[in-house]
Amino acid sequence: MKQFLLIFFITLTINLYATDKVDVLIIGGGASGTTAGIQAARLGASTLIVEEYDWLGGMLTSAGVSAVDGNYKLQGGLWGEFRNKLIEHYGSNKILASGWVSNTLFEPSVGAKIWMEMAGKEKNLSVWLKTSLVSIKKNNTGWEVVVNKQGKQQTIRTKIVIDGTELGDVAKRCGVAYDIGMDSRTVSREDIAPERANNIIQDLTYVAVLKDYGRDVTISKPEGYNPSIFYCTCKTPECKSPKEKQRVWDCKQMMEYGKLPNNKYMINWPIEGNDYYLNVIEMTPDQRKEALKKAKNFTLCYLYYLQTALGFNTLGLADDEFPTTDKLPFIPYYRESRRIQGKVRLTVNHLAKPYDQPEKLYRTGIAVGDYPVDHHHGRYLGTESLPDLHFYPVPSYSLPLGVMIPEKVEGLIVAEKSISVSNLVNGTTRLQPVVMQIGQAAGILAGLAIQQHCNPSAVSVRDVQNQILKAKGYLQPFLDLPIDDQHFKSLQRIGSTGILKGVGKNVGWENQTWFYGDSLVKTKEFAEGLTAFNKALRPEFTGENATINQAINQVYSLGKILKSTKLRNINEKAFKTTVQKDWESKFGFIKFNPDRYITRLELAILLDYYADPFNLQKVDLKGRFIN
Numbered sequence: 001m002k003q004f005l006l007i008f009f010i011t012l013t014i015n016l017y018a019t020d021k022v023d024v025l026i027i028g029g030g031a032s033g034t035t036a037g038i039q040a041a042r043l044g045a046s047t048l049i050v051e052e053y054d055w056l057g058g059m060l061t062s063a064g065v066s067a068v069d070g071n072y073k074l075q076g077g078l079w080g081e082f083r084n085k086l087i088e089h090y091g092s093n094k095i096l097a098s099g100w101v102s103n104t105l106f107e108p109s110v111g112a113k114i115w116m117e118m119a120g121k122e123k124n125l126s127v128w129l130k131t132s133l134v135s136i137k138k139n140n141t142g143w144e145v146v147v148n149k150q151g152k153q154q155t156i157r158t159k160i161v162i163d164g165t166e167l168g169d170v171a172k173r174c175g176v177a178y179d180i181g182m183d184s185r186t187v188s189r190e191d192i193a194p195e196r197a198n199n200i201i202q203d204l205t206y207v208a209v210l211k212d213y214g215r216d217v218t219i220s221k222p223e224g225y226n227p228s229i230f231y232c233t234c235k236t237p238e239c240k241s242p243k244e245k246q247r248v249w250d251c252k253q254m255m256e257y258g259k260l261p262n263n264k265y266m267i268n269w270p271i272e273g274n275d276y277y278l279n280v281i282e283m284t285p286d287q288r289k290e291a292l293k294k295a296k297n298f299t300l301c302y303l304y305y306l307q308t309a310l311g312f313n314t315l316g317l318a319d320d321e322f323p324t325t326d327k328l329p330f331i332p333y334y335r336e337s338r339r340i341q342g343k344v345r346l347t348v349n350h351l352a353k354p355y356d357q358p359e360k361l362y363r364t365g366i367a368v369g370d371y372p373v374d375h376h377h378g379r380y381l382g383t384e385s386l387p388d389l390h391f392y393p394v395p396s397y398s399l400p401l402g403v404m405i406p407e408k409v410e411g412l413i414v415a416e417k418s419i420s421v422s423n424l425v426n427g428t429t430r431l432q433p434v435v436m437q438i439g440q441a442a443g444i445l446a447g448l449a450i451q452q453h454c455n456p457s458a459v460s461v462r463d464v465q466n467q468i469l470k471a472k473g474y475l476q477p478f479l480d481l482p483i484d485d486q487h488f489k490s491l492q493r494i495g496s497t498g499i500l501k502g503v504g505k506n507v508g509w510e511n512q513t514w515f516y517g518d519s520l521v522k523t524k525e526f527a528e529g530l531t532a533f534n535k536a537l538r539p540e541f542t543g544e545n546a547t548i549n550q551a552i553n554q555v556y557s558l559g560k561i562l563k564s565t566k567l568r569n570i571n572e573k574a575f576k577t578t579v580q581k582d583w584e585s586k587f588g589f590i591k592f593n594p595d596r597y598i599t600r601l602e603l604a605i606l607l608d609y610y611a612d613p614f615n616l617q618k619v620d621l622k623g624r625f626i627n
Helices: 002-017 031-042 077-090 109-122 171-173 227-234 251-255 283-308 348-352 424-427 431-452 462-469 488-495 523-533 549-564 573-586 600-611
Strands: 019-025 047-050 125-128 131-139 142-149 152-162 208-212 264-267 315-317 365-369 397-400 410-416 505-509 510-514
Touching: 002 462, 019 031, 019 142, 019 431, 031 152, 031 315, 031 431, 047 131, 047 152, 047 283, 047 600, 077 109, 109 523, 131 152, 131 171, 131 424, 142 424, 152 171, 152 431, 171 410, 208 283, 227 283, 251 510, 264 283, 283 523, 348 397, 348 424, 365 431, 365 462, 397 431, 410 431, 424 431, 424 600, 462 488, 523 549, 549 573, 573 600
Parallel strands: 019 047, 019 152, 047 125, 152 410
Antiparallel strands: 131 142, 142 152, 208 264, 208 315, 365 397, 505 510
16 A cells, blocks of 8 residues: 555656656747747757647637738748648638638638647647646756646756747746837837837737528627627618728628638628727736636627627527637737847838848848738727828838847747837738748747757857748748749848849738849949948949849859859859850750840849858848858
């Protein structure tokens, strides 16, 4: 008996205080945490994702926001991989375009299944669901983290932690400085920011996923129901004074907004719908749970309005989506969280005019986005006093590496929506494809730090970017070439040096950036790009446009300065012969004629292949060249 009790006690002790050791620990299996885990594992790091709820995918799945906004033409990396899995599941690209708000709509349960399947294929990745953070502290070798894994405390020792939580909770526990709410114009230097800072954040939404039952499934009237606050959610006789006169839709069309495959409907309607103002960021978990009951009830009130006032009484909460008692998502859609103070901070100015800023952050790009600056403040009492941020136009943009690295805390990478951006920029970087890319870049940064036995802040920007390109991701948001084009990487690399720059523009709802590869190279732009890149260059041109021969001369000069291996032990005359030989056979260009004007694409490929300025001239996190 004593022996049995001793064995029982030892077993209990091991279960209560078991210790696991991994290279990379990701706390929060949301949109970024999941991609971070998959990518870190692919780089060979032993990786663990701990997630509080039952699913991976965060806002894409657990929050029910299964209509992807933006990056339809920039489908790189794991975002593109996830989308292809959706097409494979549903059978066609067309089925994903079931609603008019997005080209990619899917059932949250399907998204959750796909993420678990993708994660399950990675031999270096483990996933602990229903696991919450208890404590985290730094030690001499990394981090010691205690979690509650389905009722049992477990200790994890890890070298690198990635904060993939919805609200930046890990960053706070680790002592990272952060901001909440709107920045002061004098601090962010953004013309459209408010004059004074405040703690106002965007509305959150408790999404509802409905399905058509073909019979009346009207719910009981929720507590505090007031139909008048929904009158202008669409065109109704009661709608007299809409908050947004230009955006009052037909009611049937409004419902088609988030229509999902299999006759389901995602209810995440921002126009006097189920958006709800609530700031829970600094609350305790218990306080949040209590406060969020109000947001849930608000969505139920909206559902009751749809069923009774608008006549959609056959639509009810889907019973085959979320395995929750109330059939609502596990979590609300948080549009805004803490924003860390990182090695760099990305502002609207960097997005609008990336090449004109003191910090050349575009050179450090690790993700791209094309969605406008979109802020939801419709349910905030006093919204009329806030800046009008409805779809403030910016070009498509690059997100710099330094936004994920805290200014002072080493060994921690911050992902999801808690990166170092201004409040205004958060209105576009919060979108799902960008957040998925942020996670993938975080996984690459962590994986490389493990390989190189260093802190994430010491990993070369170019090393991270090369891995992103290897994973079929974007550094620059150029629309010229598809990701599988043989010259795609050359454009991405040369665009990241600034020798040749992209051109951003707004076309209707679309934000775009083009390299204009078929355009001729202007000698003035080429000379300025070369000089800015390396002051030792003294380019001299005649004429408005550069010829192939002039370009070859400049590529040779640059390659020699950078000590390119392809130009070692070769003189200028021999180099011209080499280029002529490679022109058609290697690069697929039209017939070689040294006197012809060269295109921007042709020049980019010559620069990239022979001079290799991307790899031979390193940059720091602020985009400055490292001598």
